[in-house]
Amino acid sequence: MAFLEEIVERKRGEVAAAKNLRDLATLKRMIGDAAAIRSFSGALSNGFGLITEIKRRSPSGGDMRQENVERAPAVYAKSPVVKCVSVLTNSTDFGMSIEDLSKMKQQIPKPILRKDFIFEEYQVYEARAFGADALLLMVNVLEPENMRRLFNLSRELGMDVLFEAHTKEEIEAIPDGAKLYGINSRKFKASTETFANSTKSSDFTVELGSFSLINHLPKDSIKIAESGVKPSKLSDVIEMGYDAVLVGTSLLKAESGIENMLKDFEQTISRNSRPKSISVER
Numbered sequence: 001m002a003f004l005e006e007i008v009e010r011k012r013g014e015v016a017a018a019k020n021l022r023d024l025a026t027l028k029r030m031i032g033d034a035a036a037i038r039s040f041s042g043a044l045s046n047g048f049g050l051i052t053e054i055k056r057r058s059p060s061g062g063d064m065r066q067e068n069v070e071r072a073p074a075v076y077a078k079s080p081v082v083k084c085v086s087v088l089t090n091s092t093d094f095g096m097s098i099e100d101l102s103k104m105k106q107q108i109p110k111p112i113l114r115k116d117f118i119f120e121e122y123q124v125y126e127a128r129a130f131g132a133d134a135l136l137l138m139v140n141v142l143e144p145e146n147m148r149r150l151f152n153l154s155r156e157l158g159m160d161v162l163f164e165a166h167t168k169e170e171i172e173a174i175p176d177g178a179k180l181y182g183i184n185s186r187k188f189k190a191s192t193e194t195f196a197n198s199t200k201s202s203d204f205t206v207e208l209g210s211f212s213l214i215n216h217l218p219k220d221s222i223k224i225a226e227s228g229v230k231p232s233k234l235s236d237v238i239e240m241g242y243d244a245v246l247v248g249t250s251l252l253k254a255e256s257g258i259e260n261m262l263k264d265f266e267q268t269i270s271r272n273s274r275p276k277s278i279s280v281e282r
Contacts, residue, residue: 014090048244048269050079054096055248064249087112090116105131128159139164155177180222185211214241225246234269
């Protein structure tokens with residue numbers, strides 16, 4: 001079995017456990033008291049910026065540096081180039097939970113994205129109940145009809161949706177009305193057996209050439225480059241026309257400290273970025 005399929009199966013187990021803890025009716029009641037929506041698309045609509053990530057570990061990068069994870073909320077809150085924050089809520093593989101997302105919403109005065117393997121409506125209600133302003137839908141794990149249904153429900157609840165694609169075919173499968181397009185350069189090629197017996201991340205290849213897929217995205221969309229972008233490559237991504245970069249591992253594993261690594265990103269953005277206004281439809 002491919003490792004991505006293995007992650008999705010583990011996530012199904014997490015969802016089943018969550019349903020035993022709180023049913024759908026409970027989530028719907030919680031939404032009435034949830035923290036107000038902050039516009040994710042609005043935050044990204046004027047000038048280049050970062051979507052920074054919080055996670056404790058990842059299949060491709062292993063454990064993050066604990067001190068960076070602990071410092072991340074305060075550092076992200078202060079940075080002028082951090083427009084939004086992505087919180088991984090897959091506890092088995094990334095070490096964070098939906099409860100952690102709620103905590104980040106309280107600590108960081110910026111829009112919060114729920115990044116996870118989302119495949120059913122329960123998870124959409126759960127995202128809003130715990131304060132998410134937006135969520136990620138991965139085209140490579142969803143059938144078109146289900147993807148459209150989850151998209152519509154998210155919008156009904158007031159949340160933006162970031163669609164993640166890896167290929168031209170996946171871009172073409174994204175529903176009409178989408179505004180946020182993410183191109184992920186990471187290819188999960190490993191089999192379960194390969195990953196289990198490897199201490200390297202070579203089977204989780206980053207192919208930065210994938211970012212050329214920007215040429216297939218709608219002109220008026222908000223375009224986000226995901227995975228593998230370090231300060232040394234940021235100028236190229238800005239030049240290609242992306243509006244934001246989603247960055248996590250390079251910040252959270254930085255030996256020089258998360259503040260210093262983020263400063264490198266800030267300096268590169270300052271040298272290369274020009275304000276760009278985008279019409280945002282909610």
